[in-house]
Amino acid sequence: MVNVYNQGHGYYTKHLGENLCVNHHCGDYLYLYNNAANAYSLEEFDNHFVEFKNKCPAATIVLEHDIGFEKWSRAHYPGNRYDVMTTNIVESLNAMxxxxxxxxxxxxxxxxxxxxxxxxxxxxxxxxxxxxxxxxxxxxxxxxxxxxxxxxxxxxxxxxxxxxxxxxxxxxxxxxxxxxxxxxxx
Structure with a gap:
């Protein structure tokens, strides 16, 4: 699970997902991981993560305890990515x-x-x-x-x-x- 690519503030969810497929054989449920990783709110994150946890419990232990939510989850990320409030340019302009x-x-x-x-x-x-x-x-x-x-x-x-x-x-x-x-x- 250590073969992930660090982007400075967190891990690329795509590469982390690929590692989950290879090491934990949860490819059929990878969409649940992606939904959790890309969720903006904690509530939305929790809903997707619980569903993923029910399908791939071993993978979620690694994500939660070994890596930590703040490294791969948008909802748990403690700061601003790339010095802006969001990676979505439209949301950045709307905020400005x-x-x-x-x-x-x-x-x-x-x-x-x-x-x-x-x-x-x-x-x-x-x-x-x-x-x-x-x-x-x-x-x-x-x-x-x-x-x-x-x-x-x-x-x-x-x-x-x-x-x-x-x-x-x-x-x-x-x-x-x-x-x-x-x-x-x-």
Whole structure:
């Protein structure tokens, strides 16, 4: 059971599952292990783990006592994975924009642009402070120009229906239709 791959904060559930199949012959019930490993709440985890425990008791002893839930279970993990609240990018964005979700779509686009601009500027400042040597001057000029261009983008709703927008800035105007999944630039 020691042939698992450590990812820094926990074990890859896929490789751990493969080891469970080989060493404990519980391949028919591996879906129960995966359900427990990927559960977000403790209650959901407990339901799946108890069911897995009924089918493969020897494997669950290893998972519970030898490895520990916090090493492979999302619900029991004590910290943030990869420095964010979740590995799901949509959930990360929802958490970041929780107050803005109730705004009209055009306002949300503008707020997202502003928020990402702030994050990029913060990270850029952090990198510059932590670097022993400066970026190559040409790359620095390009990065600075792109940051300024990104900060100047603005979104407007064309006819107020929430589907058609104009995005303009940095010398470009783009018409976006969310229903048509199209974009045209001028």
């Amino acid at each position: 924009l929780i107050d803005e979700k109730e705004y009209p779509v055009a306002s949300i686009f503008n707020l997202i642009t502003k928020r990402f601009g702030e994050l990029f500027r913060e990270r850029h400042t952090y990198i510059l402070k932590s670097m022993d040597n400066q970026m190559v001057s040409a790359a620095e000029k390009i990065a600075r120009k792109k940051m300024i261009e990104g900060a100047s983008l603005y979104v407007e709703n064309i006819i107020g229906d929430g589907n058609q927008f104009i995005v303009f800035g940095a010398g470009v105007t783009a018409y976006v239709d969310l229903l048509e999944k199209s974009c045209s630039c001028r």
